[in-house]
Amino acid sequence: MADVAIRFKDVDKWFGKLKVLSDINLAVVAGEVVVVCGPSGSGKSTLIRCVNGLEGIQGGDLIVLGESIVRPGVSMSGLRTRVGMVFQSFNLFPHMTVLQNITLAPVRVRGLGATEAEKTARALLERVRIPDKADHYPANLSGGQQQRVAIARALAMQPKIMLFDEPTSALDPEMINEVLDVMTDLAKDGMTMMVVTHEMGFARRVAHRVVFMDGGRVVEEATPEAFFATARSDRAKEFLSKILSH
Amino acid sequence: MKRMFSVVVAVAVALGLSLASSVGAQQDTLAKIKETGVLTIGTRTGSPPFAYVNKNNEWVGFSIDLVEMLVKPEVQKAVGKSIKIEKKESTPPTRIPLLSSNAVDLIAGTMTDTPQRREAVDFSLTFFYTGAQFLVKKGSPIKGVNDLAGKRVAAQQGATNAKIIREKYPQAQLREFPDQPAAFQALLQGQVDAYTNDGIQLYGLKAKAPKPDEWDVVGDFYSEEPYGMAMRKGDAKFKAAVDAGLKNGFESGKYFEIYEKWFGPKGELPYPMTPQVKAYLLKQIGK
Amino acid sequence: MNYQFKWSVLWSGQSGVWLLQGLITTVEISALAWVLAAALGILSGALRTVPWKPARALATAYVEFFRNVPLLVWMFFWYFGVPPLLPRAVQDWIFNHGAEFWAGMFALGVYHGARMSEVIRSGIQAIPRTQFEASVAMGLTTFQAYRLVIVPIALRLIVPPATSESLNLLKNSSVALTISVAELTFQTRQIETYTAKAIEALTAGTVIYLVLCVGIAAIMARVERRFAIPGLIARGG
């Protein structure tokens, strides 16, 4: 078996009395791109937020990069330096320039020198195709540009895994592709990625596997070809018909 | 919070008067009393036995009795009808503004008659005579005004004593409190080594202390503190009525009966009148 | 009305010196108390929003306890209540070295710290929760996330309410006269004692407070513009 980056073992997750993840068993191997889809409220965000410890789990085990993250005493900030995350709402820090946003964690967490951090940051901006925006404030960027900065910011920590929670849902349609293109590049470079998205075109082109969730369970798990061709469950069929009809 | 309230009142009054500074003619207090049937006095709530709220929640005292029993009849005679006395709280910082703004007509509390104050208000005949002394712990090295070097001395803000200490005895560390309870508390706890005020007030405090025997009133009078009733400046008719009331009291002996009630052996605060003080008071009416 | 105005009492004799001394004391006690209040306010305001219950409970206790008791009581507490806990020799030393000023400063700072805390908490709560998540998701510790991201944003959001709280602090510094701190209001009363010109003295005090307040408001407005978050606070200037 290939190198497993993330492994969910019988994971249960509760919000108070509400059970939002039931009996999740899922493995993501290094270099794999997994798209998570499913109706709203099915637990997709919660699932990936467990991977970097933004949510804790109440049952089962979750192993990330070889380490159980439910073991008492595990360093959350240590884990998070190795797992990057991109949010639907960008979450750039509004009081900092683009460059400051990107260099913050490398300097403060990894102890990089300012010049070196800046050099890396500029290279990353090149990579997400907005080298000229380094000294702008987030408010002066378009949504698509902000999301690409957010990706660069996550990459600055040189993570082994990237998590995306609906990265294009808050964007105007004409900006979606510039973000998906960056993500596609990243996938081609071999990044391990879990992507919550409704962009089925992206799933078809880039994903190695599609996971379909409903009611806090993984209902289907298949290659994109298999999933789109022959979704087995009724819920998945219904979901696909809705999503692909427009 | 009463204190902050009085500051607020004073500021409000100040602002109001500044705006209206040139307005208004000479106020005739007797005419006003005749019209309203009320003589409003500004007095104290916590200065026994001159003016204070007693255990039965009555607002009483020596100064208040003087107004009720000596001044009131004379004012009634002057306005030709019977009047009521109303009392308002006034403190050293607020009493002159209260008077100037017509909020009260007469200050009858523990106000010392001084030349500076005479520039702002008129004073009646002196109705009580005391002088500044010190309240100290028994056995204190402070025996009088010449032992203050390096000592922490509490005084009441706005009082004449504080002024004298500051000017004439700068080697003392002066601490000024806005009211008597805070100054006395500072003495009890050792924040200060002595509390200076008019002797009569110090005797009053000593009597109220948890253990009166532990405290001593020491020193000769280092200031003269003749208490008078204050009125708006230049209102001769009203002043004549007030003075006549006090004068009648001295002449008829009524004043000394009232003194006996408050300062006699069975009074609120025994403080026998010395012959010198009696002579001083009577000299005012030419006796 | 027969009040004779005599404004010259404000510059004749020692009045001018007293007003100046009072002004300096007011500015000193307010500035020190403001620093204390800001530190306590930021600390407790931040603690009230962290995802750890005991810290929240502690900060809430501080805020509720201190802001719900009148400032005057705190002045007495620090001046009359605290020293007896110290050895007699220490008491004498501090009483000879400005105990009144320091007690007043602590009372003012701790009391307004509790009020500032509420302002800062509301600022932090105005920031979407996901800002905090984005910070820790990059590997910042909770402390770093607050220090580098959450608090700096919150401080920029709360300049207007913090300004009015600062003005309250300045004005409340006059309560320190109850424990013998010779600040501005104290000195205006002193002038009244000496000159029997209460209205002139109080007017002078009022005008000085007004000038101080307007000055602070102007400085804070500059601070607000200087540190405005681009796009978040759209203001002219």
Ligand SMILES: Nc1ncnc2c1ncn2[C@@H]1O[C@H](COP(=O)(O)OP(=O)(O)O)[C@@H](O)[C@H]1O
């Ligand atoms: N912080 C939370 N507290 C309580 N319930 C939550 C919380 N976050 C999510 N949930 C609930 O958990 C379920 C799954 O939510 P989520 O993972 O956000 O779904 P999805 O991302 O698939 O839309 C939903 O019922 C949601 O209401």
Ligand SMILES: [Mg+2]
């Ligand atoms: Mg979601």
